[in-house]
Amino acid sequence: MTSTTLLLSEPYGPVTCQRAGQGRPLVLIHGVGMQSAAWGPQIEAFAQTHEIIALNMPGHGGSAPLPEGAELPDYVAWLHAVLQALNLGPVSLAGHSMGALIAGGYAVCHPQNVARVALLNGVFQRSDEARRAVEARAAEIRAGSFDLETPLARWFGGSPADQAARAQVAEWLSGVNLAGYAAAYTAFARGDCTYADGFAGIRCPLLALTGDGDPNSTPAMAQAMADSAPQGMAVVIEGHRHMVNLTAPAEVNAALQDWLNTEGATS
Template structure:
């Protein structure tokens, strides 16, 4: 695996990514507060047959920030600039949490650049109570009230594999740039319905996967995303929560492998 720095034009600056393998490109986008290292089990498992590229979101890991209070469309513009810099006309695109919001919106806005899309622990049309709660958390983060324990308690149980994953996630959260975190979280809080109506226009294979015990990126949301798309499939990993790609890597990798082997329709990007 190699670490790469891409230099984009203004306003996006530098983007850090991890690359491994050869073949058809698979681009991975992590969630708020994480970094590309959070995809380690998927990079290891899938790079035997794909060119896997895991990106650091703006203001995360080694990537430069974008403007404060940038909304979800700016993150889509950022991803388009990254794919252009990598000279990738079309990719299989997988995102986790905030990364899933970006991937889903990108598939709506730029269908010609997406051969397949996978949405792990994604959010979709929150109800008013959930939306108000997450917006309130976004405002607290913006004000500098960074609470490490609350997301960890929400994301993890107490099994050995969850405790190990929790330690890694805690370290990534503790290291994140607060301004970058606040900007991404605000876009995450306000973007769950922005491209939802457009999912009906997604014609490529779509996988919506979450943990059966994820209280925020719920199984109902994944099933709704899959129903909305023309070729959608939902998969629920029971007895797991929000960081399912780390706590149930074998099950997630198997689901992603099946998704990657799903034929694309004639006329879709390759």
């Protein structure tokens, strides 16, 4: 695996990523507070057959932050600039959590550049109550409150696999750039409906995957995303929560392999 820095023009600046393997391109986008290494089990599995590009989101992992006040469309525009610079042609695009919001928005806005899209632990048309709660957390983060334990308790159970992943995720969260974290979380809080009406226009194979114990990226949301897209499919991993790609890598990788094997009109 090779660490690479792309030097984009303003307003984006440097973008860091991990690259591995050869073959058809598979682009991975992590969630808020994480970094490209959060895709470790997927990079190891799919670098055998694909060229993997695991991006660090703006303000994370050494990538430059977006300007103050950035919203989800600004992150989608950032991804477009990255993919244009990489000049890969249509890609298989997978995102986790905030990365899923970016990936879904990108598939809506730039369908010609997406062969298939996978949305792991994504959010979709939150209830008013859920939106108020996540926007309140975003406001606290912008005010400088950094609560490590609350997200960890929400994301992980008590199994040995969960606890091992929790320790690694805690390390990543502890080292996050707070300004980048706050900006991305704010866009995450406000972005669950931004592109929802456009999912009907996503003609490529779409995988919506989550854990049955994820209270915020719920199975109902995954099913709603899948139902909204012509080639949508929902997968729910039982006994797992928000960081399902780390706590249930074998099951997630099997679902991703099926998705990668699904041919669509833009593949």
